[in-house]
Amino acid sequence: MIRTTYAVIHLDAIAHNVAQVRLAAPKAKIMAVIKANAYGHGLQRVAHALEPFVEGFAVARVQEGVRLRKAGIKLRIVVLEGFTHIEELNDLCHYQLEASIHSAHQLTILNSQTAPELLTAWVKIDTGMNRLGFKPPEIPDVYEQLNHSAAVKKPINFMTHFANADDKNDPKTLEQISLFNDLTAEYSGEKSMANSAGILAWKAAQTDWVRAGIMLYGISPFAEISGIDLGLKPLMSLHSRLIAVRDVEAGETVGYNGSWRSSHATKIGVIAIGYGDGYPRYAKNGTPVLINGSLVPLVGRVSMDMITVDLGPYSSAQAGDSVTLWGEHLPIETIAQYADTIAYTLVCGVTPRVDILESS
Ligand SMILES: *Cc1c(COP(=O)(O)O)cnc(C)c1O
Numbered sequence: 346m347i348r349t350t351y352a353v354i355h356l357d358a359i360a361h362n363v364a365q366v367r368l369a370a371p372k373a374k375i376m377a378v379i380k381a382n383a384y385g386h387g388l389q390r391v392a393h394a395l396e397p398f399v400e401g402f403a404v405a406r407v408q409e410g411v412r413l414r415k416a417g418i419k420l421r422i423v424v425l426e427g428f429t430h431i432e433e434l435n436d437l438c439h440y441q442l443e444a445s446i447h448s449a450h451q452l453t454i455l456n457s458q459t460a461p462e463l464l465t466a467w468v469k470i471d472t473g474m475n476r477l478g479f480k481p482p483e484i485p486d487v488y489e490q491l492n493h494s495a496a497v498k499k500p501i502n503f504m505t506h507f508a509n510a511d512d513k514n515d516p517k518t519l520e521q522i523s524l525f526n527d528l529t530a531e532y533s534g535e536k537s538m539a540n541s542a543g544i545l546a547w548k549a550a551q552t553d554w555v556r557a558g559i560m561l562y563g564i565s566p567f568a569e570i571s572g573i574d575l576g577l578k579p580l581m582s583l584h585s586r587l588i589a590v591r592d593v594e595a596g597e598t599v600g601y602n603g604s605w606r607s608s609h610a611t612k613i614g615v616i617a618i619g620y621g622d623g624y625p626r627y628a629k630n631g632t633p634v635l636i637n638g639s640l641v642p643l644v645g646r647v648s649m650d651m652i653t654v655d656l657g658p659y660s661s662a663q664a665g666d667s668v669t670l671w672g673e674h675l676p677i678e679t680i681a682q683y684a685d686t687i688a689y690t691l692v693c694g695v696t697p698r699v700d701i702l703e704s705s
Contacts, residue, residue: 349617350585351700353672354386356394358578362561363398365577369544370551374400376423376537378558380409385623385692386562386580387701389416395561396420403556407433410442423467426477427451431458438462445469445504446491447477458496466491467502467537470528472521474508484528500534507550510542511566522549542566545575564677564688571676572688581692582672583699585618587636587664590656599653600645605630607644612656614641616668621649623695624670625684628652632683635669636662643683 366375377399383391392402392413401421404410410422427445428434431454437444443465446452455464468487471478479487491501505525509515522538529536537554539547544555545566559565563579565572572579591613593599598606599613607613614636620626624647632643634654641654656662671677671691681688 347586348700348702349588350622350698351583351702352695353582353584353702353704354390355578355580355582356390356703356705358563358580359391359394359561360398361578362563362580363395363557365575366544366555366557366560370539370555373539373551373555374553376401376403376421376554376556377561378403378425378540378556379413380405380425380558381693384559384562384689385695388412390701390703391580392416392418399557401554407436407442411436411440414440414442421465427469428454430454434458434464438464443467443502445477446487447471447479452487452490455491455494455496458494462496463498464496465498465502467504467535470503470505470525472505472524472528473517474506474521476506478505481524481528488532501532502534502536503529503532504537504554504556507538507540507543507547510540510547510550511568513546513567518543518547519549522547540566559689562692564692568682568687571678573673573676579672579677581677581695583618583624583670583695584672585616585622585668585670587614587662587666587668588617588651589615589664590660590662591615598645601648602646604646605644607655609658611658612660612662613644614654614656614660614662616652616654617650618652618668618670619648619650621696622699623691624652625680625686625691625694627686628680628684632680633675635672635675637666640675 377395382388403423405426410424423443446466447469469478491497510518536552539550539555541560543550563572563577593607618624626647633640644655645653677688
C-alpha cells in the first residue's frame with residue numbers, strides 16, 4: 346500500500362541519543378521523560394526501545410504510568426504531577442508508581458491513607474519556576490511530615506525543575522541549583538534537577554538523576570542550535586507526497602485569503618499534509634519543505650489537509666513524489682522557528698490521522 350502521509354520513528358536513534366545523555370552526565374542515572382505519548386512518538390514503542398538503556402521513566406499523569414505498567418514496563422516510573430485524589434494514590438501504590446509530592450492537598454490525602462501500601466515520594470521544591478512545588482521555607486516541615494508518614498517509603502527523594510535552563514546566560518539556573526542543594530544537603534534521599542537543557546548546559550545540575558526529555562527525541566532544548574548540530578539524531582521524520590503540480594501566472598494568489606501572490610510564472614506543488622495532520626497552521630511563507638533533495642518554500646496558508654509550495658518554473662517534480670516536512674535533512678527546529686513555536690509542540694501535535702512507521 347502506498348502511504349500518503351506518515352511519520353517514521355527511527356528507533357535506532359534512541360540508543361544514540363541516550364549515549365549523548367550519558368556523555369553529558371556520566372555519573373547520573375537517567376530518568377527518560379516519556380510524558381504526552383513520548384512527545385508524540387508513541388508511549389509504548391518508545392518505552393520498550395528505551396528500557397535497556399535507562400534507569401527509570403518519568404510521565405506527567407497517573408494514567409500514563411498505569412499504561413506503562415500494563416505494557417509490561419518494570420523500571421521505576423515517576424509521576425511528575427503526582428495525584429489529586431485518593432483513587433489516584435491507590436493506583437500509584439498498586440502499580441508501584443512513584444509520585445511527585447508538591448502540595449499540602451497531597452499531604453492531607455496521604456495522611457488520610459488508612460491501609461497503606463508504601464509510596465515512593467519525590468518532594469518537589471519550587472526553587473523559582475513557580476509552577477508546582479513547596480516553597481523553600483516549607484521544606485523542613487514537609488520532610489518531617491513525610492518522614493513520619495506510615496504510607497511513605499524512606500528515604501524521601503527530592504526534585505526541582507528549572508525555569509530558564511535553555512538560556513545559558515541566565516544566572517537564575519545557578520540560583521535554583523544552589524537553593525536546591527542548600528535545602529536538601531542534610532537529607533539522604535535521591536535528588537534530581539536537570540531537564541535536557543540542564544544536562545547540556547549546567548554541569549552543577551547533575552545530581553543522582555537527570556530527567557532527559559526532548560534530547561532523547563533528537564531535538565535541541567536551545568533556540569540557537571538544532572539537535573542535529575548537538576550531535577543528536579532525530580527520532581521522528583514526517584513525510585507526505587505531492588498530489589498535484591499546477592501552473593500559476595505572475596500576479597496570481599494561492600490558497601485561502603490570497604496571503605501569497607506569485608511575482609513570477611511558476612509551478613505550485615500541492616502536498617497532502619495540513620494542520621489536520623499536525624503541520625503547524627502558522628508556518629510562514631518561506632518555510633522550507635524537502636522535495637527530491639531540494640528545499641522549496643511553503644507559499645500560501647496551511648490548510649487542514651494540504652500545503653502549497655513554490656517548486657519554481659523549471660521543476661521536474663511530479664504528483665506522487667515524496668516529500669519530507671521534517672527529519673534528518675530538514676531540522677524540525679527550523680520548522681518550529683518559521684511557525685513561531687518550539688519543536689516540542691510539533692512532535693506532540695502530530696495527529697492520529699498520520700500513519701506511524703517504525704524503522705530500526
Ligand atoms: C517535561 C519535563 C522534563 C523534561 O524536559 P525536557 O526539556 O524535555 O528535557 C523534566 N522534568 C520535568 C518536571 C518536566 O515536566
